[in-house]
Amino acid sequence: MSKAQERLLELTQERGSSLARLSEMIGRNPTYLQQFIRKGSPRKLEEHDRKMLADFFRVPESELGGSAKASEDKSYNARTALPLEAGWVDVPRLAISASAGQGAVVGAEAAFDNFRFSRKWLREQGLEGAQLSAILVEGDSMEPLLRAGDEVLVDLRPLPFRDGIYVVRLEDTLLVKRVAAQGGGRLSLLSQNLAYPPLNVSVDAVEIIGRVVWKSGKL
Incomplete structure (x- = not known):
């Protein structure tokens, strides 16, 4: 299991949420994130999915497989208001x-x-x-x-x-x-x-x- 998969599972358990609900939140079928964690399919989260999950958990995208540079460029702040499209x-x-x-x-x-x-x-x-x-x-x-x-x-x-x-x-x-x-x-x-x-x-x-x-x- 990759670090991104481990971290997503950890964050989900900490929040008391479910992979099915999170999958639906990002517009995917209910088994999408479970397959990502258990089977490695897809191999990595798409940028849109990763961003929505990072915003939901208020963590840098790098924790979910994004590049550290991208997270730094976005100057992540847990209190920054999210754009409407998020x-x-x-x-x-x-x-x-x-x-x-x-x-x-x-x-x-x-x-x-x-x-x-x-x-x-x-x-x-x-x-x-x-x-x-x-x-x-x-x-x-x-x-x-x-x-x-x-x-x-x-x-x-x-x-x-x-x-x-x-x-x-x-x-x-x-x-x-x-x-x-x-x-x-x-x-x-x-x-x-x-x-x-x-x-x-x-x-x-x-x-x-x-x-x-x-x-x-x-x-």
Whole structure:
């Protein structure tokens, strides 16, 4: 087994992924990378395939069989944004939090890092073209759905309203709540934790920042 084959297998196991899924990610049949590792067919990865895998694992292409000079010429940096044609989208993680409790004062809306998502996965979730940001959840009013420390993806597009989980601004605080229309220009801000009573507010009193469409968090 070549060093490139060994390294690809090692990276796949470290990430907890599968060779079949990685093969599909780069547009190949599900057995492509397994044949590369187990049978040496193809003998080496094509440049396009190697680049996509290197970008996914955030390693230099030289670790997957590319030339060391090519990796140096590209000045590899794990935080460098990938070009759109690579099939990945960087979503900014903002240095603010939305409270699932009594309310969090809005902080500086500056990105300090990114989540990287497959463009194909976003399309499958109906989020292609979404304007996404990731923010932290604080408090316990949305437990067990959302817990303190979870990060949520917020779609910031001004879409027609429908009941769901939203990040909203109420006065000078951010909240993450289930928002339901009550009619007569009123909204209910609902908590999952029944220890917290609903907040009934005027539509004019609350600003809807965006709809929560995904969450990440520890098990």
